Amino acid sequence: MAQQEPVPTSLPASVAPALGASLAAVDAELARRYPGGPHTRQPVHTVYVPADRLRPGEPRAWGDAALALLDRHAPDAAAFAAVLGLPPEPAAPVHDRVRAKLLREPVEDLRVDFEDGYGRRPDAEEDAHAARAARLLAAARAEGTSPPFLGLRMKCLEAPVRDRGIRTLDVFLTALLAAGPPPPGLRITLPKTGYAEQVAAMARLCEEFERAAGLAHGALRFEIQIETSQAVLGPDGRATVARMIDAAAGRAVGLHYGTFDYSAALQVSAAHQAPDHPAADHAKAVMQAAAAGTGVALSDGSTNLLPTGPAARVHHAWRVHHGLVRRALARAYYQGWDMHPGHLPTRYAAVYAFYREGLPDAAARLAAYAAGTDADGVLDEPATARALAAFLLRGTDCGALTPDEITATTGLTPHHLTTLAGRPPAL
Template sequence: MGQQETVATSLADTVREGIGAALAQVDADLARRYPGDPGTRQPIHTVYVPGDAFTAGTLRSWGDQALAMLDEHAPDAAALAGVLGLSDELAGPVYERVRAKLEREPVEDLRIDFEDGYGLRSDAEEDETAARAAALVAAAYRDGTAAPYMGIRMKCMEAAVRDRGIRTLDIFLTGLMEAGGLPDGLVLTLPKVTYAEQVTAMVRLLEAFEKARGLAPGRIGFEIQIETTQAILGADGRATVARMIEAAEGRATSLHYGTFDYSASCGVSAAYQASDHPAADHAKAVMQVAAAGTGVRLSDGSTNVLPVGPTAQVHEAWKLHHGLTRRALARAYYQGWDMHPGHLPTRYAAVYAFYREGLEKAAARLAAYVAKTGGDVMDEPATAKALSAYLRRGLDCGAVDTAEVARLTGLTRTDLDGLAGRGVMSA
């Protein structure tokens, strides 16, 4: 073969080199601030249990109560499909998977609450409850009964409860360390954040704990709960939540929307406080843009309408919860808060239907992208990344299984991780 033909150019190499030097800091900032999704499993919900109500049997009890509610109020696939409006095609697979999930892993993420759900107690009582929570969480991880993610929501960094929150966190983390170390699934939630400086204070607190216990710097991350208007828009007119992510110095794992505190802070009357209120949509849209590309994930809030009472009342509550969950999924909020065991059937039904109804189309588009065959949609790398993430989330929660994905796409989990920007695409 002959020598490659050269082409004519007009710019000297020094021009390119100068531009590269001028943008070096921008390149570094982009890599630091926007590392992309961490590639780990994101739970589809967070279950909220007051500190004094949490026991060794809480997780199993929630699953058993949810199964009992299905037995009483939707004893078969047709009954649940009729309540939620599921298609005949989805009804059987969704119902079977929901029951299997409630038997196997009813809760994906548990938050033991020391804030609003626990209230103000004597120091001695909260000390004892925090120490007991640590012992129970450590035991659950040792014996294999833990949820994939578990942790506490401490009191906030406001002056009135700051010292109490810090002490509770210290007792809980120290208890875990004394019981063998921090579990991989540990999650901490910092509520009612209004100023970025409160996030910085949390960072300094965790740094001090890591140093005191000989842990690797950055070992402990935390969630930021967005419950106040000041967390969305500061007095200076800037989006505070973006500043909070920066203030976390890489420790922020997710942003959790607080439905009722935020709605109340906007002046929304109690009857209209809900996760689909326009005020909620605005806050969550700001959170979404601020977190995009940072690796910080998003969680919707909860509904306070509980599925209790006669069957007709339970069905109405199920319809509401199912609809809100589906709405959040369509808006790329893949996690939410559940307040009652009766929310579990509709959480899983909504999530499983969401991933199963789109499985074949998403798989076909991804397979066509990989094979470069195109199909009737011309997808770009960013869309392929989103399709891969969709399938990975479906796999993680149990909505679909690896055999189905492999049959429809010809891809392995490693392949999906590679397309999502995690690892290398296998041959």
């Protein structure tokens, strides 16, 4: 075999190493701040239950209430589709999957609330509720009935309630750990966060508890709730959210938009406080840009329109909620708050229809990308392929799609799909 002639170049050999050395700090900073992701399952919703109302078997109670509402107001696929305006083709599989989900795993993420939904109580009463909530969650885990994600929303770290919030977290975690190691889906929600210093204090609080309880460093992680104007635009005119993520020192797992506190802070009238208000869109766009590539997930807020009362009112609330969830999904807000069992049918209907309707196009494009061709004139780049793979994985995580369906339509194994999406392989 003939030896190839060297290709001529002009730059001295020392240039590339010198540039690499000059950018080493930037490389390290990129790796620290932007590890990618999130690369694991993200729940499609968070259910908030005031601590004093938490019952044994809470997720099952929500599922039963949601099924009863479905049976009363949309007993079959056709009726459900008519209420929500679903196309005929996906109506039956969506309806079937919603019912199956409500039977199997009605709640994906349960947060016991000690903040606005709970209020101020005597210390002894809140202590008792914190310990009881932890015991109930630990018992559910032992019985195999626990949702995949769970935790508490503590009071914020503002001066009037700071000590109470710290104590509640301490009581709750101490009681939870008495039953065993912390569950892998444990989440702590820190509300009304407006300053990076508050997030840094929360990170320190987690570290101090880990040290006191003998937990591994990083075992405790938390969500930052964005519900003050200072969280989006600081007093110095700088965007605050990115600074808060950095201040969490790797412990932030989510940014949650707080619909009503944030709207009220901006003087939005009560009749117009909703997740689709322009002020909400602006806040979430800032959150989304700040979280991109950091591994921190984004969650939408809630609606206060409840599906209760006569059928006409239930149907109206369902249509509004379904539309809000579909709108959020299109904007890449893949999680939201649900405040009532009646929100579960429309949450899952919107999520399942979103993924099932998107399956044919996503599968065709991903199969073409894997084969090195185009799909009906669309030539996707690696970044879009990652997004297509992530879309299909999200669909399987929540039960909208099955691995067999994805393999049949893409020709890709689950391992190939996770590789394309940039997720680490399952252990």
